[in-house]
Amino acid sequence: MALAGQNKAVNLQVQLAPKTNFDRVRSSALDPVLKLQLIAGLCRLNTLAAVKRAGSGHLGSSFSAMDLVVWLYERELNLSGGADRDVYFSSKGHDVPGLYAMLHSLGSIPESRLLKLRRLGGLDGHPNMGVPGIEANTGSLGMGISKGRGMARAQAMLGRAARTFVLTGDGELQEGQIYEALQTTAHQRVSNLHVIVDHNKLQTDKPVDEITALGSLEEKFRSFGWHVARCDGHDFVAIEQVFQRFREVSDRPKILIADTVKGKGVSFMEPGEGLYRWHSGAPDDESFMAAAKELLDSVREQFSRSGLRDLELIDVTPENKPSAKALQEFVAEAYGNELVVLGHERSDLIVLDGDLSADCRVRKFEHEFPERFVENGIAEQDMVSMAGGLALQGMLPVVNSFVSFLSSRANEQIYTNAGEGTKIIYACHFAGLIPAGPGKSHQSIRDISLFGALPNMTILQPCNGEETRQILRYCVNESSESCAIRLAIGPSPRRIELPSAYRFRLGEGAVLREGKDAVLFGYGPVMLHEALVASELLAERGFGLSVINMSSLNRFDIDWLAAAVRPFERIFVLEDHSPVGGLGDRLLATLVEHDLLGMKQFVKFAVEGYPACGTPAEVLRYHRLDGESLAERVGGRAEISQERERKLAAVYTTDAPQ
């Protein structure tokens, strides 16, 4: 999620090593270890190129796991394609750029697709089954050993000689599901499951030992009944020896703690002083060129020393370098700043974080009030229940995470807290479809529905920094019930301008743009921008679309609502959410309950199916939620009728076709 650094004046040249290089290395008579080193070096180079072109992606973890991945695919896995085919996948998933490079080297992923990392129809930001060679959807942490056990048991049950290999992170070991899986896998004696811990000792930007120390991993895993080995995860000989010994163990599952170095292979991407910089995000041009040079020099030197022909490289420098669009506004930034202000005003305010301090903009609070900041690591359930305990003793907890994780992983804990009648604020970062690069493990389009049936939960989403400030203050100082505040994590496409002297009032929306022909309710900076674009386009065609910022997503002032819809025969709701369970469902139920709908037309635009991965523009267009598509969809009655016919054609499908 981090942004690229500042670009300095360097000539960017992005180069990719095509598959032919790998073929030459593989068919050479080189020493096996040297071969692996060359393949890993080339894969790192291609990973770097793909991430640079994508503009985001996880280099640190791709590089720490790279040698393990290369070793597995080159030396261990049965890749025959038959029934006995072994399965490998990464549970942490954000190291997938490295895996893509490996799969490219084997011919599973063509060059053209490798260059489409985080692009529509390309390669998802986290593993997704649609991509050749990807065996499981991951990206939300902690599920891999469980899923791997399912695969391994099925392999055994079906009489196959196949085995399953799962890579986990070490920060990932903070997730409780890991320990469920360690227990059940040992108890069920699933011995064809192999787990490798990519133990690079860093999670996002801080050491695991600082966030939540894991203690002695060997001792821990042994106490859970596993056969445990440990080695240098960059030493191919050592890795091979471990797996040779693993073959002799048939009465229990096996786990390798592989000591690795985050960013391995590029000197300045390996850990140094202070916060680690290369967990996620593409390097700026200068850093990219320096890293590429380092990797290339090393590979070239080995190539020439080994008597291989010159390295073949193709230039894949993006023709149109994405313009460094001026950042309009970050609502998350406003959130982080106001949280500090409130921290000074209220001594009962306590902030909890699940290893996303920088992304969730709570680092300022952390520095200002270290005694009222809890860094809880990657353990969302534990964090939420802890907040419940803090609230029961009179504190006001503000819980932070990406809402895709928070609202689903910790859903039952949130329910239990809410049932206790205490007040807790859930800061729901990365709400909605955009950014769409990380893929569907991170995009959150179900959270309103997941919070919706809690009887005492107010759900809100501010549209700009000022409203974020006001809404946070409302939740802290005024709300009598718990609140979920959805926050866009990226820069706002434009600063949404609220009426002057705007004051947030629960249940009331604000008109952003007047129009006489129809009204559209939207929320959040991303979708409101698209709605305004649509309205602007429609205005050119003589159609007046009124746009309302409806930041209250499940609480409505009936009088206000009645007045807001009265002038219109056509009501649209633009969701940054699934069509099921979002603002639209709540508004419709309320309109009908209060006899406000009458014969008015009511149409939702929402994220149908699973959210696509790609750039914001690609994905908004794909889901027909960009301003232009919206203008067409609002268009006129003729257009609407077509839309209806399309939907009517899908028998058995209400509003969630795939």
Place this chain on the structure above:
Amino acid sequence: MALAGQNKAVNLQVQLAPKTNFDRVRSSALDPVLKLQLIAGLCRLNTLAAVKRAGSGHLGSSFSAMDLVVWLYERELNLSGGADRDVYFSSKGHDVPGLYAMLHSLGSIPESRLLKLRRLGGLDGHPNMGVPGIEANTGSLGMGISKGRGMARAQAMLGRAARTFVLTGDGELQEGQIYEALQTTAHQRVSNLHVIVDHNKLQTDKPVDEITALGSLEEKFRSFGWHVARCDGHDFVAIEQVFQRFREVSDRPKILIADTVKGKGVSFMEPGEGLYRWHSGAPDDESFMAAAKELLDSVREQFSRSGLRDLELIDVTPENKPSAKALQEFVAEAYGNELVVLGHERSDLIVLDGDLSADCRVRKFEHEFPERFVENGIAEQDMVSMAGGLALQGMLPVVNSFVSFLSSRANEQIYTNAGEGTKIIYACHFAGLIPAGPGKSHQSIRDISLFGALPNMTILQPCNGEETRQILRYCVNESSESCAIRLAIGPSPRRIELPSAYRFRLGEGAVLREGKDAVLFGYGPVMLHEALVASELLAERGFGLSVINMSSLNRFDIDWLAAAVRPFERIFVLEDHSPVGGLGDRLLATLVEHDLLGMKQFVKFAVEGYPACGTPAEVLRYHRLDGESLAERVGGRAEISQERERKLAAVYTTDAPQ
């Protein structure tokens, strides 16, 4: 959830030891240990009486934890009521009848309320904050250490000398959140948190070691950085010694593994051969009388030996013994039977269970196909992800648990599986409001909303055994997407009669009773029974209410739906769910989308607020969802208007007032 055994011909006499007995023991000059034993004996007696009167409740666990609870309240906790007040709660929660007895002995809970276990306005089946002395809502497992840490940290932060004590089960140690909490609590060095494991070695009806063995608990807890002690959990002297030593440990959290005996205190309730019988459910009259005699004899003997005046007992035998109502039908039973039939037909069918094999009626399958049955213990997330792995390798998993846990605890895992496009069947037991005795941790009124925004999940609820059979077959053999099958867990109040030659078709409902004035859509045996009662009552008043069994909860055949609503100007939906995100929302959205609503009236009856605890009749009436209330609410336009006015009065509230 288990049922009482068969009643034999004995004269039932239920006796309660009032608080005066405890006062006399406490103020006596008896040896401290003897005092504790007497108090524990009397508490067991009162626990037994309360559970017998309730007709359900957990004796085994109440008795295994009883001595620990008595010791804490009598010897360890600061119960002053001031800021330094210590906090105790049970994370597993189902031992709460024992805790209620203890709280009664201290005067926190009056006699009259102790006798209202699992009754409306009485004592919830699992801990709930409304009850004096209850410090946290629990009942869904694994959250307690996390919540306790929050309390303990708040206590420390607020400068209080207070401490927090949390009891967990041992089966509960299969939940992953436990290990998240062990890690973070040690890392955060929360030394005023004390955890006691009620290590009775049995979970529901089988040994923990058989379900998912825990290995060496001492080793495990130490590897997580805790100070660990172990002792006999029925030996007051040993317990006291442990806690004395705990006072000297100030750099880390402390955990006591207390070896206990499930059912302790009543010889035949302690573990013997075969399945354990006393995990939950009230004893039949004969067993009750035998248990009461054993407890009474022991206490009386100690009383007389100690020179205390005679034990005072009051007779609390229920005047109107609840009649053993003939069981109409169990849809869950039909599910379990059909699963076995399907198991014979399809070798890819594999059944997963989360330690609820008997309640979920999968024991027959377990016995018939042991190689295709996975007992996964209390680890829902792990179970669901494992199912995902099995499905990826070509199996068809059927995942079983109570849906309150399954749909929320494992929500993100279900999303991840669904995104992989495999087919998995989630058997959602204990769906809806009834039975209402276990309380809101178990009653599931949010699950439709929690599954609803998954693009490729069919949600269904059968109304009777035959439809259960058909729906299960549909899900296994026909559905192209994953399915969530909601199942009532209790006996059906009546057998819902479907039209002859009924054949389940996705998206179509079935008319159960014709009427010309309005139509009501309902689902599941409980609510359809109430709907039919309402229709019968209304018919007497000349009002025709058509009742439709709408077993497809989120997929509708538009032609069928259009025909079904065409004759009516008034449409009602009866939810066994929250008003938010259930069938009503989906139907309304579909009707509006397809221009089928027009000026028709559309009204939902649903479980508003949190589900109440009590008998089915009490709770249905409380929520105004019993047949009589429904008849009144459907009644006529005047009634409807009143209803509307009531709702309009609640400003800011759409449809979920508390």
